[in-house]
Amino acid sequence: MPTDDRLRDPDLAGRLARQIREACEAAGRPVRIMEVCGTHTVVLRSTGVRSLLPAGLDLLSGPGCPVCVTPAGYIDNALRLVEEHEVRVATFGDLARVPGTEGRTLARHLASGRVRVVYSPSELRAVAAVDPSPLVFLGIGFETTVPAVASAFLARDLPSNLLLYPAFKRIVPALAALLADDGPGIDAFLLPGHVSTIIGGAAYGLLEGVVPGVIAGFEPVDLLHAILLAVQQVAAGTAHVENAYTRAVRPEGNPKARAMVDRLLQPGDEPWRGFGVIPGGSLVLRPEYRRLDAAAVFGLPPVVDRDPPGCRCSDVLRGRAAPRDCGLFAGACTPDRPVGPCMVSSEGACAAHLRYG
Numbered sequence: 001m002p003t004d005d006r007l008r009d010p011d012l013a014g015r016l017a018r019q020i021r022e023a024c025e026a027a028g029r030p031v032r033i034m035e036v037c038g039t040h041t042v043v044l045r046s047t048g049v050r051s052l053l054p055a056g057l058d059l060l061s062g063p064g065c066p067v068c069v070t071p072a073g074y075i076d077n078a079l080r081l082v083e084e085h086e087v088r089v090a091t092f093g094d095l096a097r098v099p100g101t102e103g104r105t106l107a108r109h110l111a112s113g114r115v116r117v118v119y120s121p122s123e124l125r126a127v128a129a130v131d132p133s134p135l136v137f138l139g140i141g142f143e144t145t146v147p148a149v150a151s152a153f154l155a156r157d158l159p160s161n162l163l164l165y166p167a168f169k170r171i172v173p174a175l176a177a178l179l180a181d182d183g184p185g186i187d188a189f190l191l192p193g194h195v196s197t198i199i200g201g202a203a204y205g206l207l208e209g210v211v212p213g214v215i216a217g218f219e220p221v222d223l224l225h226a227i228l229l230a231v232q233q234v235a236a237g238t239a240h241v242e243n244a245y246t247r248a249v250r251p252e253g254n255p256k257a258r259a260m261v262d263r264l265l266q267p268g269d270e271p272w273r274g275f276g277v278i279p280g281g282s283l284v285l286r287p288e289y290r291r292l293d294a295a296a297v298f299g300l301p302p303v304v305d306r307d308p309p310g311c312r313c314s315d316v317l318r319g320r321a322a323p324r325d326c327g328l329f330a331g332a333c334t335p336d337r338p339v340g341p342c343m344v345s346s347e348g349a350c351a352a353h354l355r356y357g
Helices: 010-027 038-046 072-083 093-097 121-129 146-153 171-179 193-199 201-207 220-236 255-264 287-292 313-317 349-356
Strands: 031-037 057-064 088-091 115-117 135-141 162-169 188-191 213-215 241-243 265-268 282-285
Touching: 010 220, 031 038, 031 171, 031 193, 031 220, 038 057, 038 193, 038 220, 038 349, 057 171, 057 313, 072 088, 072 135, 072 162, 088 093, 088 121, 093 115, 121 135, 121 146, 121 162, 135 146, 146 162, 146 255, 162 287, 171 193, 171 201, 188 193, 188 220, 193 201, 193 255, 201 213, 201 241, 213 220, 255 265, 282 287, 313 349
Parallel strands: 031 057, 031 188, 088 115, 088 135, 135 162, 188 213, 213 241
Antiparallel strands: 162 282, 265 282
16 A cells, blocks of 8 residues: 555556556456445546546446435425424535425525534534524434534533434445445445544445445545456456555444444434435434434424436436436536535535536
8 A cells, every 4th residue: 555645646646547457458348336435426536537547447426425315305304494493403514505305495594594504513502502492403424424413412511402303324224225226237336435434344244245345545546546456356256345545444443433423323214315215224313312303303204305307316326327417417407506416515426527527
């Protein structure tokens, strides 16, 4: 593995690209690799790594963008909290621009102060103190961001008016859903580096003997190295999990962070955009913390999963389509006028494809 000062070395990148080309030739057929992580999707394009890859090696974007996999019905319920129950909502910025099932967004309420954009759960205490009315935090994200949310809500002096509306997702059940899908024909996975620092490399046991998986970092050489390992496995006909991000990811991950999450949350069966319900694919509040659950406190209806007419975001998330396969891409749907969440989030495949080509 290269040292940190060589992670953007063009000569090393060129050598890795040549090795990838040779491995693709050894495979003797087209190879399809899914990058599960939304940050990988962006970095692969913004750094030009994709331009170094040979023809016949196809990279598919996966479901690793938290905003993108949040169903439109969740946005509908967030709007109900603001408009019908007249509570305040705190959210990460991208989510405020995601359309609900009727095309409306939370952004319309930013000026009123009913919707507040935060950058960290650590801000929630100060926001809650401004007004005694209920404040609901819209909790989205994968295992990377959940520990910080859990830390905020497990604090002993948690403000009494602070509630949580969780839409957290778990990456390994999503991989199981992708493996059960006959559509994409995935030959290997680039596994998410950030999530893996929490759950650990040993969490991907379901891939062993089934399909290659390589945990990847985020620099150009990181990604080229991980792609090379994946293609070499495909060429050799092997299928196991390799860690190409050893400077950050350990087999056991971060047990303390996971223990904190486990105190507050447990696996649940809430829907994903594009996938419907994935068994164990979400994290919900444990029964002893039900008092914090905004859905229970305000009697919110079940979340529905539905894309706007013509939007193919669900197919993009499953690797069944590329962004340019959508008839709305770069026409009716742009970052300034997004129809689906894949064009909203900075980690969304459609936004990345449009910006970087």
